Amino acid sequence: MYTLGVPFTQIVDDWLPLEGGNSPIFGGLGKDGSVWGAITEKAFAKRYGNYEHTVGGWMYAAVSAMNGSPYKIHGHDGVSDDQLWNLIKSHDMDSDIMTAASHFCGSDSETNDQGVACSHAYTVISCGEFQNGGETVRLIKVRNPWGQEQYAGDYSDDSWKWTPELRAAVEAELGDAAVSSNEGIFFMDIASYKRNFQLTVVNQD
DSSP states (O other): EEETTEEEOOOOOOOOOOETTEESSSSOOOOTOOOOOHHHHHHHHHHHGGEEEEGSSHHHHHHHHHEEEHHHHHHHHTOOOHHHHHHHHHHHHTEEEEEEEEOSSSSSTOOOTTTBBBTOOEEEEEEEEEEEEEEEEEEEEETTTTOOOOOTTTTTTTOOOOOOOHHHHHHHHHOOTTSSSSSEEEEEEEEHHHHHHHEEEOOOO
């Protein structure tokens, strides 16, 4: 891990706090039973003193603590769809780590009118331009770290805007064959992304 850009080793064991049998109280296990995510979270909690100290916070700080990367915050106010798209596309091509913050519309147990959790951090995985019925669509591939999506706007899993041709093109280019399964990954057009999130954070690789 890193503190002020200086690397250090955080040592933890593989014991996890559980509730209800084998369910971790905090970060869950992978669908394949993997524990690396929960162990990494434990190292992060130890670095900051305890689990309670890791509640909330900003995405860039967590990423920087893990890889020492510099970051920049890009607010969406006063930025056009084209400018935001070019920003995301450029950093996607550079393989930088991108995250997005939703609006402060309540606690993260609440959602906005399109199902995006309030005051919550999402991961921006990739982006791509596609043709859909003669129209060019610029899609952002987003993931909710909870592992389930709630988004119900344009190009959500059940959106009428998906055509078989578009699904096939997206799966071929962005490498995701799960456009319609509840694994936390979903797609937004650039206008919906700009409207649902207040800022994009880039940690440069």
